[in-house]
Amino acid sequence: xxxxxxxxxxxxxxxxxxxxxxxxxxxxxxxxxxxxxxxxxxxxxxxxxxxxxxxxxxxxxxxxxxxxxxxxxxxxxxxxxxxxxxxxxxxxxxxxxxxxxxxxxxxxxxxxxxxxxxxxxxxxxxxxxxxxxxxxxxxxxxxxxxxxxxxxxxxxxxxxxxxxxxxxxxxxxxxxxxxxxxxxxxxxxxxxxxxxxxxxxxxxxxxxxxxxxxxxxxxxxxxxxxxxxxxxxxxxxxxxxxxxxxxxxxxxxxxxxxxxxxxxxxxxxxxx
Amino acid sequence: xxxxxxxxxxxxxxxxxxxxxxxxxxxxxxxxxxxxxxxxxxxxxxxxxxxxxxxxxxxxxxxxxxxxxxxxxxxxxxxxxxxxxxxxxxxxxxxxxxxxxxxxxxxxxxxxxxxxxxxxxxxxxxxxxxxxxxxxxxxxxxxxxxxxxxxxxxxxxxxxxxxxxxxxxxxxxxxxxxxxxxxxxxxxxxxxxxxxxxxxxxxxxxxxxxxxxxxxxxxxxxxxxxxxxxxxxxxxxxxxxxxxxxxxxxxxxxxxxxxxxxxx
Numbered sequence: 001x002x003x004x005x006x007x008x009x010x011x012x013x014x015x016x017x018x019x020x021x022x023x024x025x026x027x028x029x030x031x032x033x034x035x036x037x038x039x040x041x042x043x044x045x046x047x048x049x050x051x052x053x054x055x056x057x058x059x060x061x062x063x064x065x066x067x068x069x070x071x072x073x074x075x076x077x078x079x080x081x082x083x084x085x086x087x088x089x090x091x092x093x094x095x096x097x098x099x100x101x102x103x104x105x106x107x108x109x110x111x112x113x114x115x116x117x118x119x120x121x122x123x124x125x126x127x128x129x130x131x132x133x134x135x136x137x138x139x140x141x142x143x144x145x146x147x148x149x150x151x152x153x154x155x156x157x158x159x160x161x162x163x164x165x166x167x168x169x170x171x172x173x174x175x176x177x178x179x180x181x182x183x184x185x186x187x188x189x190x191x192x193x194x195x196x197x198x199x200x201x202x203x204x205x206x207x208x209x210x211x212x213x214x215x216x217x218x219x220x221x222x223x224x225x226x227x228x229x230x231x232x233x234x235x236x237x238x239x240x241x242x243x244x245x246x247x248x249x250x251x252x253x254x255x256x257x258x259x260x261x262x263x264x265x266x267x268x269x270x271x272x
Numbered sequence: 273x274x275x276x277x278x279x280x281x282x283x284x285x286x287x288x289x290x291x292x293x294x295x296x297x298x299x300x301x302x303x304x305x306x307x308x309x310x311x312x313x314x315x316x317x318x319x320x321x322x323x324x325x326x327x328x329x330x331x332x333x334x335x336x337x338x339x340x341x342x343x344x345x346x347x348x349x350x351x352x353x354x355x356x357x358x359x360x361x362x363x364x365x366x367x368x369x370x371x372x373x374x375x376x377x378x379x380x381x382x383x384x385x386x387x388x389x390x391x392x393x394x395x396x397x398x399x400x401x402x403x404x405x406x407x408x409x410x411x412x413x414x415x416x417x418x419x420x421x422x423x424x425x426x427x428x429x430x431x432x433x434x435x436x437x438x439x440x441x442x443x444x445x446x447x448x449x450x451x452x453x454x455x456x457x458x459x460x461x462x463x464x465x466x467x468x469x470x471x472x473x474x475x476x477x478x479x480x481x482x483x484x485x486x487x488x489x490x491x492x493x494x495x496x497x498x499x500x501x502x503x504x505x506x507x508x509x510x511x512x513x514x515x516x517x518x519x520x521x522x523x524x525x526x527x528x529x530x531x532x533x534x535x536x
Contacts, residue, residue, distance in 0.1 A: 033358065144378045152373030155359060155366060156421070158350035162322040162343045163374040210362040210405050212379070 002235045007122050011231055011241070014124040017136040018184045019197055019227035023220030024143055025181040026202035028174070032154050035199045037074060037175060040092055041182045042194040044070040047095045049116050049186070050102035059116065060131055063183040071179035075172030119190030119242045121231070132184050139180045146173050151212065188227070189242045196242075197223050200249035204256045226252070273336045275300045275429055275461035276321060281330035283313065283320055290316050292485040293330070298463075298478075300428070303455045304489075305472045306465035308482030309505070309527070314465040315351070317482065318431045321463075322348060335428055347422030347430040349415075351437065356406055356414055363409070364389060364402040367421045392420040396450060412443035416450070423454070430455070430462045436471065444471050468528045469496060470517050496520070 052062020201222035230245035278296040290313035323340015483504030
């Protein structure tokens, strides 16, 4: 059986933890309509990972450090970044470019680049598992701490400000959580597929529930289901895990969209 | 004790003086229309009452305390933001998000807090909106929810920033009647900013008119006059009364035009 292998045990544990966190954080990310921030942070994380390897650190340390820096910067400039998609795109390209450059100097072969870009959950060892667990716990704890002011400030920034919640403070804290979450997601599905865990399940769940708390829980459950089902499929087909998780995430979202569309556009029977 | 006391307030926004040496005494238990041309400082004055903008000279006192110190006793409805047009959540969750919204933690409501939310929804006749999605509501329905949220904590003072914007005439009248009823039942002070006086005629106790860095407070007949408005618009103004409506004219053009845009 697949759970006899230690690498599979680690893969299940790692992807499970990360999926739970990504589901919850992603739900609020989608609510705030900031999905693009996760995309930006993951690209910046690529440069952090390759840069860290180059100077002899672990890639995870590099990703965490760089994404936290970038997220703070984005949070502080939040109002000014709105609509500045060209500037953001330029910074993203630059980050990927630097990532490329660092890889070029550190010639360990293209396989590590592919692991960073598309994830390598089967390669998670005991040490990395503990690190992922610690960061995931910090993420969830911080998220639970900031949820109330975050939701208030998202929906009613002016009133929240009048009650003493600065939108900038909330933005910086939340983006720090997103940065940590992105960092652990990268270890599972890679820089380019972070959306599949962070945004996919949350977007799907928002089609079905309007209830905030239930929504966050359901998004976590769905992300977990996708991650574990992806692992099982990957084990038996020998295709990459990230492919399966992405395929599941997108298929479920599209099916949900179609179901919603048919339900809302159905002609009522009494109309005839 | 007055609801709002403004003493020789000078307020500037990014270097532009909006109000210069304004003095106001607003008594409690009044429905006050806040009027004035665009850029006259209606929103700025509301934000100053909340302490979000500080006068560079003079002082603002709210219910006996310096502005900004008792904001939990003020209900505030800013101009609607686009966020709500996309908010995929229930009406009741939106209203409840303001309860202890400034405190850290995971949102959860006690029985009495849930009761308070139900009371507020009922108060604005929006109990039927509790379980519906905000992004599927009309502008008038969303305005009711905003009002319900502002009533949480039973404030003594309600600040409403252009609540009639993008509502059609019938919904405008519904909101005005609702606010008047709440104001009288709860015996509170309401500052209601609006583009023009006509929908509010016969409902308001007083008018606070801003313009030309100055302010005028009084009844409709005291403030909507040629001498006062000519001062506030810094140009000769003619005030015409016709069929129970007021037309504010500068030369041959109407200065204030009715704004009944229809909401999408």
